[in-house]
Amino acid sequence: MRRSRNKKHAWVIWMTTIVFTLSLVGCAASPEATKTDKKEASANTASxxxxxxxxxxxxxxxxxxxxxxxxxxxxxxxETLVKLNEQLEPKPWLAKEWKQENETTWVFTLQENVRFHNGKKMDAESVKNSLLRSIEKDQKAKDLLQVKSIEILAPNQLKIVTDQPNAALIPHLADPSTIIVDTETIENKLSYPALTxxxxxxxxxxxxxxxxxxxxxxxxxxxxxxxxxxxxxxxxxxxxxxxxxxxxxxxxxxxxxxxxxxxxxxxIEVLTAPSLRTHMLLFNMKSPLFKELAYRKVVDMSIPRKAIVSSVMKGEGTEAKSPFAEVLPFGKVEKVKETQTIDQLMKQGGWEKNAKGIWEKQGKPFEVKMLTFPQRPELSVMAEIIQNELLKAGIQVKLRQVENIDEVLANEDWDLSMYSMLTAHTGDPQYFLNIFYRSTSESNVSHYVSPALDSMIDQLNQTSDATKRNGLAVEIQEQINQDLPQSFIVHPKTIFAVRxxxxxxxxxxxxxxxxxxxxxxxx
CATH class of the missing domain: 3.40.190.10 (Periplasmic binding protein-like II)
Incomplete structure (x- = not known):
């Protein structure tokens, strides 16, 4: 009896050993399985x-x-209906494609598989509601799009009709003011806006x-x-x-x-790219002094652009010859060199230098007020350099730093002001030229009035051909350089840094x- 129990016990131990061994063999992954496991682990880490x-x-x-x-x-x-690529060309985004039926009518076909962050499907109705709300809430969107009506043609198709020919409608639909959102989620205090x-x-x-x-x-x-x-x-x-x-x-x-x-x-790695921004000096053309072109020329000739790019910008920028950076297809504008000297221009206006080397007329020195602001520190440094150069030329400049530059420009007296603008934020010249230079625009901070330029801008607004638009934009900038409502100083680079x-x-x-x-x- 004891021998039988011992045999049985030995048999159990033997079977247990075999099962354990087999289980180890089963746990030993094949090369293919190992690769799969590593891929899954890597995916989980990446996610x-x-x-x-x-x-x-x-x-x-x-x-x-x-x-x-x-x-x-x-x-x-x-996201918006249109996206700008690295060459600043408009490409499909939430809109799959579009076509222009006439000078004021466009038809857009939307991507069909887009869902808002709340799971709701994006369709023509939700896009229409979003665009209409952006126009209602943001004057910039209204100015950019100039929409007369939006009509739903199909679940994924809509028609946009503009009040007047708007050749820049497509790049303007890349502006962030036209972001597409499920409008029903914006006022919901229990959740965040559902975007795409x-x-x-x-x-x-x-x-x-x-x-x-x-x-x-x-x-x-x-x-x-x-x-x-x-x-x-x-x-x-x-x-x-x-x-x-x-x-x-x-x-x-x-x-x-x-x-x-x-x-x-x-x-750390420093990353830079050309920007579409322009640092400039504004002239107040209502100023008793700077309503005269000759004195605007004197100031413009005194700005040491090359030195500013080197010393203030540390080489991270380019000298500006016009409102638009040369990275743009309409940004390559040659500036005509002034033939007269500063002394000649001043003496023609009846100015004479006093014992201190300051230009003077009827006992009054040539003295002006220049504004700057702290949000862009490099502009204040540029202002001090320009102040020093103008003093060498015989002009006294009193600097004043203000917190809200736009408010002061609109409501107070000033002669000169530092300023910075993103001049082609949709890769197109139309919007900036309309708001910054049109005689009737509230954003025309220099108070520059030119019926000739207004007419050229009107022509640009109605021209669809890209080559012709670029040519018109260059002609407009040449006219601006001739009239000199601003002095363009530098196009700064955009600077990021990453670990x-x-x-x-x-x-x-x-x-x-x-x-x-x-x-x-x-x-």
Missing amino acids: SKTLTMAFAWSPASLDPHGSDSWEIMRSGVG GAFKIKKFNKDESLVVERYEDYWGEKARLSKVTIKYIADGNTRLMALQSGDVDAATDIPVDSIELLKKDKN SGVKGFTPLPIEYYYNNAQADVKK
Whole structure:
């Protein structure tokens, strides 16, 4: 009996050993299985990657229709019907295609597989509601689009009719003021606006941060990052220190004077791109002095553009010859050199230099007021350089820094002012020329009146052919340079910086697409 039990016990041990051995064999993965497991592990790691960015400007709200539309677009959550590529050409985005039926009528066919962040399908009705709301809420959208009516032709097709010929309608539909949103979600206090981008809003702390996460049902290429935290840091040096310390992985609008320091840091890469911005000096053409072209010429001739690009911009910019940067197809404008000297121009106006070397007439010195503002520190430095050069030429300049430059320009007396404008924010000249130079425009801060230029702008508005439009834009700039309502100083570069391993966070001439689906980081 005992022998039988021992045999049985031995048999159980033997079977247990075989089963255990087989289980080990089964657990030993084949090369193919190992590769599959590694791929899955890699995918899981990639899907959970995050990034922290520092932006300079914070939105007051997440309403995409209004003054905060640019920041909504930059966060990667919003999209428009049209997108501008790196060459600033309009390409399909939420609109799959379009055609022009006549000079005021356009038909748009929409992408059919787009869903808002709340899961609702985007269709012609929701796009119509969104565009009409943007026009109602934002004067810029109204001016850009000039819409008379929007008609739904099919579930994914709509017709836009403009009040007058608007040859720039297509690039203007890339402006962030026209972001497409499910309008029913904007006023809902229990949720965030439902947009269509590769990222959706997760959490917003006003003036502090915005957290966005990958939208898994996105209609296009899925975001490579699962979450992006955008910190709003207004001060450039503070933004820089956050990058250096590793509190953020990437930062926009890096101060120019910090570039050399960053380039010495092996853990940080500085990224630059030509911008569509122009730093300029405004003349008040209602000023008793600068209503005269000769004195505007004197100031323009005294601006040391080459030295400013070298010393103030550290080489990160180009000398400006016109309102538009040379990166644009209509930006290559040759400036005619003045044939008369400063002394000749001043003496023709009856001015004589006094014992101190200052131009004087009837006992009064040639003295002017120049405004500047702190939000763009490089402009204040430029103002001091120009002040010094004008003093050498015999003109006294009193500098005044103001907090709200646009308010002071509109409501107070001034002679000269530093200013900065993004002059072709849709890659097209039409909008800027209409608001900044048309005689009747409230945004014509220099009070420049030219019926001839108004007529040329009208012609541009109605010209569809790209080559002819570019030619007209050049002619308009030549007229502006001749009349000189502003002196154009420099086209600055856009400057970003990222920590090692960050990819796809790239500055472009257009300032819209900061966070995007291609943004990535090696962990």
